[in-house]
Amino acid sequence: MSASAGHGAAVRIEACGKTFADGTRALEPATLDISSGETLVLLGPSGCGKTTMLRIIAGLELPDAGGKVLFDGKDMTSVPIERRNVGMVFQSYALFPNMSVSDNIGYGLKIRGVPDKERAARVAELVALTNISGLENRRIDQLSGGQRQRVALARAVAIRPGILLLDEPLTALDAALRDRLRGELNRLLRALGITTIYVTHDQAEAMELGDRIVVMQKGKIAQIGSPREIYFTPQSRFVAEFIGAANIIESPLENGHLVLPGGRQAIGGDANMPAAVAMIRPETIRVIEAGSAPLSGIIDSVSFIGDRQRLVVSGASNRLLTVDAPNTVQANAGERVGLLISPDAVRLLPPED
Amino acid sequence: MSHRSFVWLCLLPLAVVTAAFFLLPMARLVVTGAEGPQGIAGYLAILTEPRYRATLINTVVLAAVTTIVTLVVATIAGMFLQRHRFPGRAVLIAMLTFPLAFPGVVIGFLIILLAGRQGLIGDWSNRLFGEKLVFAYSIYGLFVGYLYFSIPRVILTIMAAVQKLDVGLEEAARSLGASPWAVQRDVVLPALAPAFVASGAIAFATAMGAFGTAFTLATNIDVLPMLIYTEFTLAANFSTSAALSVGLGIITWFILALARSFSGSTVAAAG
Numbered sequence: 107m108s109a110s111a112g113h114g115a116a117v118r119i120e121a122c123g124k125t126f127a128d129g130t131r132a133l134e135p136a137t138l139d140i141s142s143g144e145t146l147v148l149l150g151p152s153g154c155g156k157t158t159m160l161r162i163i164a165g166l167e168l169p170d171a172g173g174k175v176l177f178d179g180k181d182m183t184s185v186p187i188e189r190r191n192v193g194m195v196f197q198s199y200a201l202f203p204n205m206s207v208s209d210n211i212g213y214g215l216k217i218r219g220v221p222d223k224e225r226a227a228r229v230a231e232l233v234a235l236t237n238i239s240g241l242e243n244r245r246i247d248q249l250s251g252g253q254r255q256r257v258a259l260a261r262a263v264a265i266r267p268g269i270l271l272l273d274e275p276l277t278a279l280d281a282a283l284r285d286r287l288r289g290e291l292n293r294l295l296r297a298l299g300i301t302t303i304y305v306t307h308d309q310a311e312a313m314e315l316g317d318r319i320v321v322m323q324k325g326k327i328a329q330i331g332s333p334r335e336i337y338f339t340p341q342s343r344f345v346a347e348f349i350g351a352a353n354i355i356e357s358p359l360e361n362g363h364l365v366l367p368g369g370r371q372a373i374g375g376d377a378n379m380p381a382a383v384a385m386i387r388p389e390t391i392r393v394i395e396a397g398s399a400p401l402s403g404i405i406d407s408v409s410f411i412g413d414r415q416r417l418v419v420s421g422a423s424n425r426l427l428t429v430d431a432p433n434t435v436q437a438n439a440g441e442r443v444g445l446l447i448s449p450d451a452v453r454l455l456p457p458e459d
Numbered sequence: 460m461s462h463r464s465f466v467w468l469c470l471l472p473l474a475v476v477t478a479a480f481f482l483l484p485m486a487r488l489v490v491t492g493a494e495g496p497q498g499i500a501g502y503l504a505i506l507t508e509p510r511y512r513a514t515l516i517n518t519v520v521l522a523a524v525t526t527i528v529t530l531v532v533a534t535i536a537g538m539f540l541q542r543h544r545f546p547g548r549a550v551l552i553a554m555l556t557f558p559l560a561f562p563g564v565v566i567g568f569l570i571i572l573l574a575g576r577q578g579l580i581g582d583w584s585n586r587l588f589g590e591k592l593v594f595a596y597s598i599y600g601l602f603v604g605y606l607y608f609s610i611p612r613v614i615l616t617i618m619a620a621v622q623k624l625d626v627g628l629e630e631a632a633r634s635l636g637a638s639p640w641a642v643q644r645d646v647v648l649p650a651l652a653p654a655f656v657a658s659g660a661i662a663f664a665t666a667m668g669a670f671g672t673a674f675t676l677a678t679n680i681d682v683l684p685m686l687i688y689t690e691f692t693l694a695a696n697f698s699t700s701a702a703l704s705v706g707l708g709i710i711t712w713f714i715l716a717l718a719r720s721f722s723g724s725t726v727a728a729a730g
Contacts (some may be wrong), residue, residue: 166630187633194634200627204649213645214635265635 114301115177115268116142117163122173124158132158134326135173142178145295145302147316149309151348155325156305157273163303164271165190177268190269193262193300197274199254201246207257208233208242214265232260235294251279252287259291263298270295270302276311288314309349313337321345337387343455346385351430353386354455355423364452368422369401374449383455388430390451393417393437399444403427408437419443488701495698504699505706511686517598518683519710522666525602529609529662530655536610537617538647556611563608563671570604570676571595596677604672609662620654660715667711683707 116139123135133155140146148156161167163175165187175182182190201210208229209216215225233239236256241249249257255275262270275291276284292315295302306312312319313333321328321336321344329336329345340346343354357364358381364371373384396402403422408415410433417429417437422445429445431437495501505511540552558566574580575595584592594600628650632642670684679685683703691700 164634166633187630188636188638191636192634194631196627196631198625198627200625200631202628202632202646202649204646204652213632213637217636217638217641261631261635271634 114143114270114299116140116179117269117301117303118174118176118179119159119163119169120174120176122159122162122169122175124155124162124167124173125170131325133162135170136327138320138327138330140301140303142301143299145304145315145317147304147306147312147319148322149306149312149316149319149348150322150328151307153324154322156307156320156322158325159322160271160273160303160305163269164192164194191265191267193265193267193270195255195258195262195270195272195275197277199258199278201254201257201261203246205246206242207238207244207246207249210246210257211260211264213261218265228264232264235263236260237290252283255279255287259294263300267300270298270300272302272304274306275304277306277308284308284311291315313349321348323348339453340385340455343383343385346453346455351388351428353388353423353425353427355384355386355425357382357384357424366401366423368403368445369399371401371447371452372449373452373454381457383457385453385455386427386447386451388416388428389414390447391427391429392446393429393431393435394444394446396442396444399446401445401447402442403445405437405439405441405443407439417443419445489705491698492702492705493698495696495702501698501702502706505702511703514681514683514686515706515710517681518667518707519714521598521602521605521682522663525605525609525666526659526663529606529613530659532606533610533613533617533658534651534655537614538621540614541618541621555614558607559611563604563669563673564675566604566608567672567675569607570600570672574600574603596680598680598682600676601673601680601682604676605666605669608669608672609665612665613658613662616654616658617651620651624650656718660718663714663718664711667707 118140119136119138121135121137122133123131124133125131136159138159148159150156158167162169162173165175165182165185169175169183173183177190187194202213205213208226211232212225212229215228220228229242233242236259238253238256238260241253241257246254246257255278258275259272276287279287288311295315304311304315316333318330318332319336320330323344329341331339336345336349340349340352346352346354355364355366357366359365359373359379360370362373364373364382364384373382401422403419406418406420406426408417412433414430414433415435415437417431419427419429427445437443492501493499497504505515536555540548540555561569572578573595574593576591576593578593578595581591581593584590594603624647628646629642632646637645668684670688673680673682673685674688684707687700687703687707690696690703
């Protein structure tokens with residue numbers, strides 16, 4: 107067990123698919139490399155196979171024949187979870203109700219036969235690290251949701267795992283707490299430097315925590331990339347729409363321009379196709395005077411959100427366009443506005459199957 | 460009539476039934492127990508008279524052993540049945556719960572068919588070892604009968620508890636390095652403890668008081684319900700049988716209360 111703080115195992119899954127006994131295909135065979143110390147987020151809607159992939163890495167599910175799981179190049183496929191040295195945080199936290207907070211945190215060390223003194227020291231270290239001082243002797247049913255989440259994390263990290271696996275660890279919490287703990291979790295994961303695989307359906311969590319994000323759809327990997335790559339250069343309509351807000355425009359192409367009802371919009375690069383599916387993020391559209399603009403439309407509605415305002419514009423594209431304008435712009439429903447979009451902000455997507 | 464007096468009127472039938480069938484006979488029983496030649500000391504005779512004391516110990520030990528063996532068998536079987544799906548599972552569960560439909564007399568009869576003088580076990584042991592093994596008419600036969608009686612009750616409770624068990628708890632323990640045995644010891648069995656106490660208490664109480672099975676097997680088995688019966692019908696010793704009845708009730712109640720507080724204190728001790 108060489109895992110100490112600041113080191114994590116490199117993980118490779120090779121052609122891992124999963125078909126359940128009733129014949130449902132939860133995961134198409136997938137290959138994925140996760141480097142030591144990296145935080146990788148598996149992101150997708152429910153039923154996309156992300157939890158199945160996590161459970162295969164954990165050793166709670168066996169991949170279909172031919173699939174392999176490697177830690178630091180060593181084949182772990184047939185090694186049961188209890189001998190993989192992985193820390194795991196469950197969505198339900200799965201804290202042991204018959205043990206106190208410190209007994210929960212120290213359980214993995216007790217199983218490993220770590221002497222009482224050393225164990226107490228390690229538990230104290232984690233209690234401090236996860237900010238739960240004073241709760242050591244509480245029963246689990248005396249803790250709030252956020253406290254349970256911290257105990258679950260402390261318990262998983264206590265054994266100095268080579269890999270930390272988190273299955274929607276923040277989903278059970280209310281929104282405000284989730285935001286706060288997300289930032290805390292991020293700092294903690296960076297400080298620990300353990301290879302981390304994090305499953306979520308929440309794109310904000312994925313963006314903030316992930317070094318890389320794996321977007322999954324219907325048991326397949328849709329795209330792998332850094333949060334920036336996933337956001338700015340989605341490779342499919344599914345990814346574009348799942349991450350952030352996106353205007354998807356289907357339009358004919360003419361001399362490097364989208365031909366739209368409200369005018370023409372230049373696209374970056376040259377595309378020699380008769381038609382295209384393009385994505386434009388709402389915040390990349392600037393609202394200007396209607397007269398000189400190459401593209402214009404009529405404001406349908408304005409919603410003031412605080413830090414910005416969201417306009418819905420009709421007549422510019424063949425569908426309603428969502429525009430995020432600064433909160434200082436004067437805009438009223440019914441007005442005609444010009445829309446200025448940099449050609450680089452127009453992202454062409456492969457046509458739908 | 461006001462709303463309040465209407466409510467009181469509705470409670471009247473309950474009060475009458477409670478008084479007639481519960482409070483009055485109970486009070487009469489307690490009084491009768493003290494009306495023997497020894498007066499109130501008649502109660503002490505349960506403990507001082509060697510025959511009564513031996514019977515009392517016999518009964519408690521039999522009930523305790525029945526409870527423990529039932530819990531062990533029912534836990535292993537219940538866990539397996541709840542966690543595995545196989546052809547014939549539903550039929551097996553139905554068969555396991557079948558004894559619930561039988562009164563004690565029928566169960567006693569079944570024990571005689573199994574281990575009596577013409578029983579199956581006697582037949583086989585005779586062929587194999589040349590000696591007839593007969594234990595139906597003793598406390599061992601009664602033990603087998605009580606097991607048969609208790610297992611279905613306990614197994615259903617355990618299966619329900621296993622179903623409610625969060626599989627995540629076991630997976631979490633395994634991820635922390637616990638072997639399958641350690642998972643059972645540290646996670647599964649503690650989580651099932653309330654079910655053990657609840658179903659064990661029922662098994663114990665049943666084994667303390669069951670009469671039909673004992674009566675079918677033999678009239679000279681030394682258990683408390685049989686003793687009460689013989690004192691009452693054969694010796695016409697009203698006061699002793701009343702005292703013994705009260706004693707039986709108190710012991711059963713006391714052990715149930717003990718089990719309940721014990722399970723409560725283990726939960727608290729974990730904090």
